[in-house]
Amino acid sequence: MLDIAQAGDADMSHVTGALRQARVQLEPWILTLIAWILFAAVPWLEGGYGLSWDALNHHIYLGWTAEAQRFDKDFLGAAYQSFQFPYLYWPVYKLATSGWPGETVGIVLGGLHALVVPALWKIANACIPGRAVHDTMMRTIAVVMALMSGVVLSLLDSSANDLMAAIPFVWALAYSLDKRLQLAGFLGGISIAFKLSNGPLACVLPVLWLMNSERPHWSRLRDMVVGCLWIVMGFAVVYGYWGLVLWRYFGNPVYPFYDEVFAPLRSLTGWSR
Amino acid sequence: MIRFVPDTLREALLRPLAMTAPDGGVYVEIMAPDFRFVFLFLLVVAVLLGRLRRKQTIKIPGSISQLLVVTALAFVIWLVITGNGRYFIQFLLISGVLCVGLINCLPLSKFFRASLAVLLTSIQIAAVMSADPFNAWALATWRDAPYFDLQKPQKPRDEAQTIVTISTITYSLLAPQFPANIRWSNITSSPPPTQDRLESRYAKEILANPHGVSLFVPAIKQLATSEHLPGAGIRQAINNMIEDYGLVLQRADACEFLLSKGLDSLSLRQRGAESSAQQGFWLCPLERVELKSKDVTKRKGKFAAVFEAVEIQCPRFFKPDTANTLQIQGGELRQYGGSDMKLYVLEDGDVWYKYFRAINPVRLGSREEILTGRAPVDCSKILGRSGLPWERGL
Numbered sequence: 001m002l003d004i005a006q007a008g009d010a011d012m013s014h015v016t017g018a019l020r021q022a023r024v025q026l027e028p029w030i031l032t033l034i035a036w037i038l039f040a041a042v043p044w045l046e047g048g049y050g051l052s053w054d055a056l057n058h059h060i061y062l063g064w065t066a067e068a069q070r071f072d073k074d075f076l077g078a079a080y081q082s083f084q085f086p087y088l089y090w091p092v093y094k095l096a097t098s099g100w101p102g103e104t105v106g107i108v109l110g111g112l113h114a115l116v117v118p119a120l121w122k123i124a125n126a127c128i129p130g131r132a133v134h135d136t137m138m139r140t141i142a143v144v145m146a147l148m149s150g151v152v153l154s155l156l157d158s159s160a161n162d163l164m165a166a167i168p169f170v171w172a173l174a175y176s177l178d179k180r181l182q183l184a185g186f187l188g189g190i191s192i193a194f195k196l197s198n199g200p201l202a203c204v205l206p207v208l209w210l211m212n213s214e215r216p217h218w219s220r221l222r223d224m225v226v227g228c229l230w231i232v233m234g235f236a237v238v239y240g241y242w243g244l245v246l247w248r249y250f251g252n253p254v255y256p257f258y259d260e261v262f263a264p265l266r267s268l269t270g271w272s273r
Numbered sequence: 274m275i276r277f278v279p280d281t282l283r284e285a286l287l288r289p290l291a292m293t294a295p296d297g298g299v300y301v302e303i304m305a306p307d308f309r310f311v312f313l314f315l316l317v318v319a320v321l322l323g324r325l326r327r328k329q330t331i332k333i334p335g336s337i338s339q340l341l342v343v344t345a346l347a348f349v350i351w352l353v354i355t356g357n358g359r360y361f362i363q364f365l366l367i368s369g370v371l372c373v374g375l376i377n378c379l380p381l382s383k384f385f386r387a388s389l390a391v392l393l394t395s396i397q398i399a400a401v402m403s404a405d406p407f408n409a410w411a412l413a414t415w416r417d418a419p420y421f422d423l424q425k426p427q428k429p430r431d432e433a434q435t436i437v438t439i440s441t442i443t444y445s446l447l448a449p450q451f452p453a454n455i456r457w458s459n460i461t462s463s464p465p466p467t468q469d470r471l472e473s474r475y476a477k478e479i480l481a482n483p484h485g486v487s488l489f490v491p492a493i494k495q496l497a498t499s500e501h502l503p504g505a506g507i508r509q510a511i512n513n514m515i516e517d518y519g520l521v522l523q524r525a526d527a528c529e530f531l532l533s534k535g536l537d538s539l540s541l542r543q544r545g546a547e548s549s550a551q552q553g554f555w556l557c558p559l560e561r562v563e564l565k566s567k568d569v570t571k572r573k574g575k576f577a578a579v580f581e582a583v584e585i586q587c588p589r590f591f592k593p594d595t596a597n598t599l600q601i602q603g604g605e606l607r608q609y610g611g612s613d614m615k616l617y618v619l620e621d622g623d624v625w626y627k628y629f630r631a632i633n634p635v636r637l638g639s640r641e642e643i644l645t646g647r648a649p650v651d652c653s654k655i656l657g658r659s660g661l662p663w664e665r666g667l
Contacts, residue, residue, distance in 0.1 A: 042407055045407075046407050046408050047414070047416065048414035048415055048416040049414070049415040049420075050408050050409075050410055050411025050412075050413075050414060050415075051411060051412060051413040051414065051415050051420070051421065051446070051535075051539075052410035052411060052412060053410070053412055053442060054410075055446060056412060056413065056421075056442045056443075056444055056446055056539075057442050057443050057444075057445065057446075058443065058445060059446070060420070060421075060445070060446035060449065061443075061445035061446060061448055061449075064448065064449045070457075073454070073455075073456045073457075074448075074456055074457040074458060074479070075456075075458045075463065075472075075475040075476060075478075075479045076458050076459045076460070076462045076463050076472075076476075077443070077445050077448060077457035077458060077459065078443050078445040078459065079443050079459040079462040080462055093449070096415065096419075096420035096446075097420070097449055099418035099419070100418065101416060101417050101418060102414065102415035102416050102417070102420065103416065105415075116366065120366060120370060123336070123340070123367065123370050124370050124373070124374070126334070126336035127334055127336050127337045127340070127370060127371070127373075127374030127377070128334075128373070128374055128377050129334065134383045134386075134387060135377075137387055138373055138376075138377050138386070138387065138390060139373075141373050141387075141390045141391065141394055142369065142370045142372075142373035142374060142390075143369075143370070144369075144394055145309070145369035145370070145372055145373050145390075145393070145394045145397060146366045146367070146368075146369030146370045147366070147369065148309075148369060148394065148397045148398050148401055149305065149307060149309075149362075149365045149366070149369070149401065150301075150303065150304065150305025150306065150307065150400075150401045150404055150406040150409075151301050151303075151305050151307075151358040151359060151362060151365055151406075152362060152365060152366065153401060153406040153407065154303055154305065154406040154407065154409040154410060156407070157407055157408060157411070158409075158410045158411070160359070160410065162359040162360070162362055163362055165362075166362035166363040166366070169363040170363050170366060170367070173340070173343075173363065173367065177336045177339070177340075191363075195360070197354070197355060197360040198360075198363075200350050200351075200354050201347050201350060201351065201360075201361070201363065201364070203346075203350065204343040204346050204347045204350070205343075207342070207343055207346060208339055208340075208342075208343045211335075211339045211342065211343075212335070212336075212339055250471065251471075273471060273474075
């Protein structure tokens with residue numbers, strides 16, 4: 001009888017463990033789905049999509065130039081913001097010019113913004129790694145607390161790309177904690193391509209890699225260098241084409257920034273316009 | 274741009290506290306009170322004290338301590354570079370995860386930890402919602418298609434012409450509604466074609482378009498004729514802005530008034546429901562005139578010495594060689610875009626500055642006092658900027 005009871009307990013414990021595992025695996029997807037629904041609801045509840053100063057000035061125009069650059073036609077069409085990396089504005093431009101009502105564009109843009117949620121959950125899971133119901137609850141609160149920023153929420157009914165540009169960076173942090181440096185570096189590079197202001201902040205990624213490694217010192221340094229090379233690669237792959245366009249027209253791939261830095265390169269390559 | 278960069282070490286150290294204030298312009302343009310960095314600081318102290326008392330029995334996952342270090346490092350980098358919350362979103366997000374992660378490390382019962390997490394999250398939610406983050410940036414609202422309504426031009430125009438804009442907001446969101454061959458330029462952002470710069474050459478090239486040049490500008494009802502076309506006063510003001518580019522607006526009757534419900538919605542948000550409809554844009558063909566280089570006195574203004582005296586004393590806010598001199602009624606003005614500052618030297622002898630967040634301008638002294646150094650500029654007390662949010666004044 002005792003053996004049967006023990007065997008039954010073992011089976012139950014196995015089933016409970018499997019259910020617990022399934023719950024943990026489902027957590028990020030459920031949170032992402034809920035976030036998507038809530039994010040999509042914001043413009044609908046607000047009765048439309050907000051057009052900010054920046055939207056009137058350059059967001060839609062940049063989305064337009066993402067389809068086909070216009071430096072051969074326009075000059076400062078959207079003032080000096082015309083030179084920003086334009087591709088993240090393409091979705092909002094396309095929705096706007098395709099005749100979507102503003103209340104419904106959150107379905108698409110909210111979905112893009114919700115891509116940050118699984119990365120946040122991944123980080124929460126690294127900080128609160130337990131499998132008990134309590135841990136699930138704490139991770140959920142952590143994700144909610146993460147999103148509870150006036151800045152972040154204000155972007156859910158705005159065409160600004162700041163949240164979208166930060167998403168690869170958050171994923172880079174998540175994968176850094178997983179010790180997947182190459183992927184983390186590549187995503188870090190993508191986030192810099194999306195927004196150059198992410199560049200200085202990306203300096204913390206190698207520091208995180210150094211701290212997070214359990215390998216000998218020289219191997220850590222080597223990993224760090226490899227990770228940095230992946231940052232460069234991620235940046236080059238995503239920013240490369242736009243950088244070339246700016247180089248072609250202005251002799252500076254990050255025009256109008258650091259123009260004097262590229263002056264010697266222009267002389268060296270015989271660039272002229 | 275130093276809009277959100279702290280001016281002093283004290284402001285930098287107290288930025289987490291400043292971020293809790295329900296004020297705009299603290300770390301982002303909108304009101305976005307955030308308690309999480311203060312919570313983080315208090316939780317780190319609590320965890321460290323708990324470790325001291327319990328002699329290392331509190332285990333902090335490596336992920337939390339590593340993320341704490343990089344967040345602190347990123348915070349410093351952020352304050353040095355921009356201090357603008359829109360460029361720090363990744364760590365605004367991470368701070369929330371870290372708060373709850375640290376709570377989970379506290380030597381308390383599960384129930385207490387969960388309750389504390391819910392309490393702090395509730396405080397943060399209440400703070401964020403008290404400032405209503407939604408629609409915070411909107412000047413206009415995109416409801417139904419089209420996203421920004423504009424009446425189509427009726428007069429026949431060359432579809433390969435150049436259209437120049439001169440307003441601070443370029444309204445380039447309307448460009449995709451025009452024929453794709455039209456060439457766009459916010460010409461007042463560009464240096465005049467007479468200068469020896471790459472940008473000037475591009476400006477010269479686009480303005481020399483043989484298909485003609487037109488102006489696209491928001492109409493000002495109060496300065497319009499009875500036919501809604503630009504009156505003589507506004508034509509003169511426009512010509513003052515475009516003369517350096519070899520352009521002139523001569524005939525109002527060649528202009529076209531284009532109704533815009535999009536501009537209506539913008540006007541309604543700004544002035545309230547009583548604002549009447551019938552807002553729109555003027556589309557006016559421009560004529561070319563001979564390009565003239567302004568002489569130095571005209572470019573720098575007749576009060577250049579006064580401007581320079583202030584710039585030398587306070588280069589952080591009045592950075593030399595970054596502002597053009599504008600002629601205004603009763604004096605001259607320099608706008609320092611990098612620091613959101615305006616400096617006025619008036620014909621009546623007074624010198625004033627105005628920071629963009631302040632309601633009131635501040636008198637610095639008379640022209641003579643500034644030039645002789647008898648009225649030193651206190652760069653550490655800029656009305657509307659210096660100090661913590663509750664110290665800045667208006």
